[in-house]
Amino acid sequence: MEVKKMICINCPLGCSLEITIDGEEINVSGNKCKRGREYGISEIKDPRRIVTSTVRVLNGDKMLVSVKTSREIPKKLIFDVMKEINGVKLKAPVSIGDIVIKDILGTGVDVVATSNAKKI
Amino acid sequence: MEREIVIIGGGPAGLAAAVEARKNGIEDILILERDKSLGGILQQCIHNGFGLHIFGEQLTGPEYADRFIKEVEKLNIEYKLDTMVLHISSDKTIQAINPEDGIINIKAKAIILAMGCRERTRGALNIPGTRPAGVLTAGAAQRFVNIEGHMVGKKVVILGSGDIGLIMARRMTLEGAKVEMVVELMPYSTGLKRNIVQCLDDFNIPLLFSHTVVRIHGKERLEGVTIAKVGDDRKPIPGTERFVECDTLLLSVGLIPENELSREAGVKINDITSGPVVDESMQTSIDGIFACGNVVHVHDLVDFVTEESRLAGRGAAKYIKKELKKSDERIYAKGNGGVRYVVPCIINSENVDNEVNFFMRVDNVYRNVYLCAKQGDTVITKVKKQMVSPGEMEHLKIKREVLKQIKKGEITFHLEEV
Amino acid sequence: MIDVIVIGAGITGTAIARELSKYQIDVMVVEKSYDIANGATKANSGIVHAGYDAKEGTLKAKLNVMGNEMYEDLCKELDVDFIRNGSLVIAFSDEEMKHVEKLYERGIRNGVKELEIIDGEQLRKIEPNISENAVGALHAKTGGIVSPYELAIALAEIAFQNGVKFQFQTEVRNIKRREDYFIVETSRGNIEAKYVVNAAGLFADEINRMLGGKEFRIIPRKGEYCLLDKTQGKHVKNTIFQVPTSKGKGILVSPTVHGNLLLGPNAVEIYEKDDTSTTFEGLDEVIKGAQRSVRNINLRDVITSFTGVRATPDTGDFIINSPSKGAVNAAGIESPGLTSAPAVALMVLDLLREQGLILNKKENFNPKRVKPRRFIDMNQEEKEQALKENKLYGRVICRCEHITEGDIINAIYRPLGARTVDGVKKRLRAGMGRCQGGFCMPRVVEILARELKVEPEEILKAGEGSKILTGRTK
Structure with missing residues (x-):
């Protein structure tokens, strides 16, 4: 049995959750609402995050455009995703929503542009 | 040049106000923006979390800005970039400048102030020590990293756990820096819980409450900082000092509304918010000069800026159309007992459409309280709050009918124990 | 081979360089840092003192009064802002009033013009924000304010436009004497010069040693300051001093020539000459000291704090002499060094002449500077x-x-x-x-x-x- 502590992020209350993991069974305590329980379980089973960063643009009116993962990716892949993002160079023009990296690291999630760059 | 509405600032506040004014029938609108693009500070806030209230989805800063920029373009609202307003006078003449037009003099019928805010600096805190490179505000670092693509350091200490500081802790980490710690003077964070978890905990960055930086070391480039624990009086406790090696100190120690132009024009400024005193239509003490967004008071969420700015846009449109009523029967809203300030603080109930959303900040962390609005001893409305904190803006809505009944006098906002 | 090498591009070095640029000689200024005015000149009170402070008969007294009188014309010629805002030395007791009287008498003996002693009522009329506890003051109308680095840059620009060479990032490491010239060894190679002027500020004692001069020491003493926003610049009109102590002129409150309000300095002896750090205690001392003189200082408008280091000599007076043949010291130029700088430069030229330097005026010397208009x-x-x-x-x-x-x-x-x-x-x-x-x-x-x-x-x-x-x- 393993016990983990974390802070629930659903509201300003920030409940201190205590999560006990016993094989397949996960118990959440310290939460004041249902959302706290769901958050605790997902953080144990499959914690995921959106990653946002920037990508270098060539021939653009600016050096960089900002990017994000279109959906959350597994938390443990954050730095691997960053490595991939850092390897990309885009050619202007770039528009919001353009796919920068398709299906990054086989996650089924794309990296998309979140700002525009005009060609100069 | 003569214009109907001139908006100073093309950030989220200015854009929302412009769109709303156009939708309310004003053709002649001009936005003056000092940066190279519209969108203001949102352009460097590349993280997500914007727009949950307004769009029902989580957008990044540039995406949020783009929604409004697209609308401004679609509605053919005129704007000038790279344009700095130098002077505003009480008769609503504006002097601005840019490289293309040179000096521009404008006579406006209405002005909307939407200049935003600036960061508090090391000087304002008077942190002792040397003056090396490597000490900068979190916002300046954010611009370098996210817009220009430069790194500002390798080993970082962040002073202040406001959202910008937390966001930059993660951002610097993702770009390869080691963030040693975030140091917070108060016993609580002024940043969002989500940011503490996802920007610090995710990367095992320690957050030290009731601590501050008491000395800066290094002759040319920062070599380290001395931190110390502070007591209840927020003064450093002797003997608790400790040296932390770092080459970068980012300051995230508060924002100050930028009201030099407002002051010059003679707009009345509230001492607590450092922003203009505004009424239900976001009109300042000068007829026809409106204000919205962080220039009025520092917001925690851009969604509220948008909401407030739409009000200002609508107010300015009504003013132009001479639909804004003026009456001596006014309600004054005030903070009291735990509530530091309330915006807006003057209400002409005649001008209220459906309701007034009063924004406010509390002076400390409280649990299990009622946030209530009172007229004298009579409670007008109240909501139960499990927790309130100075870092998160609170709001309370009061219906038009209720305000009309009150008509004039004072409404006070309190925190009361449950 | 150049004629004169000036070591140091602070206010003293640049004033000397400008004076030398009037003559038909090759002059070079070497500076170890990246820019003009990066040492003591960068951070000081920016006060043009009237001259009642220094003891009669000292170089400080003589050059202060002389320098003060030169400021008007000099700043006009250089297109540098200079305001004779006046100085007040305020007394909080009858005891201190006696000291004020002493300063008055000393001022008269030093040749200071337009000095007067005023009572509390007159004082408050001139300065409404002065402390209620002040009982009277010395009023020196010839006291003024200037931006020290702006002036040094202007002096350097004049020197430069009249042919003086400047070399930055050039630290002097050793000086070797030859028959009738010097080899100045620097971090950027050797420079041969017939005459050497030591205007090395905090490091002037080290240069003096290299020149074989009689030993003296520069004891670094730092002073901390707080600068307030321009909204506070009109809080006082005059520069407000307190009665001086053995440590210096005490903490002053003054408008700056740029319209800010300046508080400081304290005086702390330090061990490292480049210790330009501020301390919590020091800033506290500055603020409390300032509040003693002037009421209602709005501390919310402090925009920055900084430290300057004074080049205090262990001799008590400026050291302007010839350490060895062909060399001249302009050392220990602490307060009133900024005020004295133009006079120090003239004295240094006299000493160079005594050492055999022949100074023939240039016909085409251009004294006028057009300020970079912002x-x-x-x-x-x-x-x-x-x-x-x-x-x-x-x-x-x-x-x-x-x-x-x-x-x-x-x-x-x-x-x-x-x-x-x-x-x-x-x-x-x-x-x-x-x-x-x-x-x-x-x-x-x-x-x-x-x-x-x-x-x-x-x-x-x-x-x-x-x-x-x-x-x-x-």
């Missing part, structure tokens, strides 16, 4: 003209001080122009406003990099090693 300081007509010539005057970079891109480019391309962020700041005050460079610093870095044709990563804040950026993200 866009904000121009009138409407000038502004329109400037915009016609360069539309970058229309791009405001520093929002607080309204400094434009045109101004910054101008400051970079001027003779001895800015090469660092602090260099831009010194010349234009960009980044010196209430946001302290929060908005404009990234833009200034960008402009410096573009104009100097280097990568932004190479741009320095002030000195060697003060890089602002550490690499690219992508």
